[in-house]
Amino acid sequence: ETGVTQSPTHLIKTRGQQVTLRCSSQSGHNTVSWYQQALGQGPQFIFQYYREEENGRGNFPPRFSGLQFPNYSSELNVNALELDDSALYLCASRQVYRGKSDGYTFGSGTRLTVV
């Protein structure tokens, strides 16, 4: 499979709820990262998974968690949603081999609105 697909494309949740966002990475890509883009900002790094293990985390609280599966899919889970969590969430994957890699392949994002 080529490209990165994310689901759903749009989502509305209530403050305090939990949400799971899904991403299907490009086939063969062993690394997936999640980014949050708030209005007027560049994407902010949430965390990265390499071979199903988290190997990097940005400045986000523990209620942001993730999983990566052997079939190149991954999830971003957010508990206890807050209004400030309203943003576009991007998934990006790439193949890392011997410490080298090309640029990321991004999905088109999930727009989360918390009300």
Add this chain to the structure above:
Amino acid sequence: ILNVEQSPQSLHVQEGDSTNFTCSFPSSNFYALHWYRWETAKSPEALFVMTLNGDEKKKGRISATLNTKEGYSYLYIKGSQPEDSATYLCAPPRAGSYQLTFGKGTKLSVIP
């Protein structure tokens, strides 16, 4: 936290004009610099990954240069076309990791 600045914030040019914009980043512990093009309602698309001081890369009418000693990169678009309208993002990874730190981007609008 890396401080990545992009300028200008937005730009309007006429079709056929050439244009350029800047990405500034900390020069210490430089590792690489990514450029992405992001059209509205689409996915960010990788343009270049640059690693060496003095690097110059080209993709069609788009090219980029890199100065790691002074901490900046320029992106040039020759003969802008309406389909070049997009937000252009630069992102250096943090040294020793693959975490990208994005600037806020330069939004380019090409007027037919």
